[in-house]
Amino acid sequence: MTTSVANSGEFLGHPKGLYVCFTTELWERFSFYGMKYLLLLYVTKYHLFSDNAGYDILGAYAGLVYALPLIGGLIADRYLGMRKAVVFGAILLTLGHATMTYEGAAAVSYAAGSVLETAITLNDGSIIAAGTVLTERIVVQDVIALKVFFFALALITLGVGFLKPNISVIVGRLYPQDDPRQDSGYTIFYMGINIGSFIATLLCGWLGETYGWSYGFGAAGIGMAFGLVTFLYGQKYLQGHAEPPAPEKLKTRGFGPLNQEWTIYAATLASLALVWWVVQREPVVHIAQNSMLIVAIVGLILYALSQGTTKQRPNLLAWIFSGFAVVSGLAWAITGNDLGLGLMLLGLVCFIGYGFKINKSPEYSRTVVLMFLIVSTVVFWSLFEQSAGSMTLYADRVLDRDIAGTSVKASMFGSLNAGFIMLLAIPFAILWTWLGRKNMEPSTPVKFGLAIIQVGLGFGALVLGAQFADDAGKVAMIWLVLAYLLHTTGEICISPVGLSAVSKLSIGNVVGVSMGTWFLATALSETLATRIGKLASIDTSHAASDALTMLTTYTELYTFLMWLGLGVGVFVLALSPLLKRGMRGIH
Secondary structure: OHHHHHHOOEEOOEEHHHHHHHHHHHHHHHHHHHHHHHHHHHHHHOOOOOHHHHHHHHHHHHHHHHHOHHHHHHHHHHHHOHHHHHHHHHHHHHHHHHHHOOOOOOOEEEOOOOEOOOOEEOOOOOEEOOOOEOOOOEEEOOHHHHHHHHHHHHHHHHHHHHHHHHHHHHHHHOOOOOOOHHHHHHHHHHHHHHHHHHHHHHHHHHHHHHOOHHHHHHHHHHHHHHHHHHHHHHHHHHOOOOOOOOHHHHOOEOOOOOEHHHHHHHHHHHHHHHHHHHOOOHHHHHHHHHHHHHHHHHHHHHHHHOOOOOOOOOOHHHHHHHHHHHHHHHHHHHHOOHHHHHHHHHHHHHHHHHHHHHOOOHHHHHHHHHHHHHHHHHHHHHHHHHHHOHHHHHHHHOEEOEEOOEEOOHHHHHHHHHHHHHHHHHHHHHHHHHHHHOOOOOOHHHHHHHHHHHHHHHHHHHHHHHOOOOOOOOEEHHHHHHHHHHHHHHHHHHHHHHHHHHHHHOOHHHHHHHHHHHHHHHHHHHHHHHHHHHHHOOOOOOOOOOHHHHHHHHHHHHHHHHHHHHHHHHHHHHHHHHHHHHOOOOO
């Protein structure tokens, strides 16, 4: 009888709450990826944004999506609890995706030299009279529709901020400490992410590009609504592990007539105006990410100086070096001046080197290695995240997408990443275990170096494929498939390994801050990825923008990215013995 009661909350050997989280995250990722790979195509083909402007929107949006979970996680930890945060985030996401279905009128382009048959109203409200001969190309967009579009992005970014970090935490809390089932539970949860991504990118991409953008965005919204209903129904299976830390405190008075819980909801809704403004200004997002990452890295190293077996306060010289690195780094983030970057690197080298002189503890050494690994991921993700940017436009413009008379939609190629992960994640896990038993498993720094090399080789496949383009400048699909394969094997080498490294190398009471720094680096990579994509921006309105010319432009970019990935990857491999020694026994 006791065993029956104990197992009543389980299914297939795992808590039923795991499957609630699995399904919720599956639909959340369905909605996110269903929209992500349509976004750049939508703004450049329907609202006729230039490539540069489209990249700015994608970069600001993706950067915020990966940065705001830091705030959402903090609010859940201190006030709301994970359950309430997930429900609130899911509601915002559902509303955001529903709002995305409003397309408005398609933008209209008027070529230079054309004579206007009727008067037109520009985006700024000015009017050009009928009969005017245009001296330059003019694009007239639906301004109201664009305002609604950015409001939808604001709702979605805030929703992800509340849902994404907290649904993952709930999974861990469903298991007792040291429960051996936890790793397999996270594996099941991780598969939910990729199933949602795989199906969404195929279905939403096909619907959006075949029947209309609102169909693709609408399908993503329906998916999120399913996720919300699933989570609401399955709350009873969370075993009370996702409740607020102090439920009675949430009921105390907050702002005006509202209690603290509703004050948080109201403040979040009020912040929509700020997020709506920021998502239209990529430079603001980029500066904020750079600044926060610099402060976080220097702050964690400073903290490590005062920890460990040789615990002592950072002295005046340590503060001078760290301050110099932060100030010059902030100057570089704001102005973009390369001198600031050089001074920041000089300050960091002096600061870290002096730190080793005054603190020889394992804690300090491991923290420095972790910060190096986090910075190296910026290179990997900046290249990897070309998938929703330049690689999607590449698929749309220069790829031969016809199979037996059927055209594969450009946005659907993003599903290859999730598909390959589902095929290869378990074989890679078995491979690492097998190599570990033979004492041959690569160290974490080696895996990082191999990952960056693989993402470089992925672009090498596209460079090679360009040599076999047909007379019209079209490239066979197999080369893009190969690129995604190599990028995915690189991701498997760096993503789960990196999360494990953060937990192992961090000082115990700042693991959360270290994990936040990891995700902040990922957020920065999103905006860097779109800035890199701008190197291959193309004016598709120009008559000379044929497939062969566009292929040349993309190949020049991918050649650069190939050598960048190979060079940085080899550099990390060369430093790996030193980094492994700095990990002080952590594999």
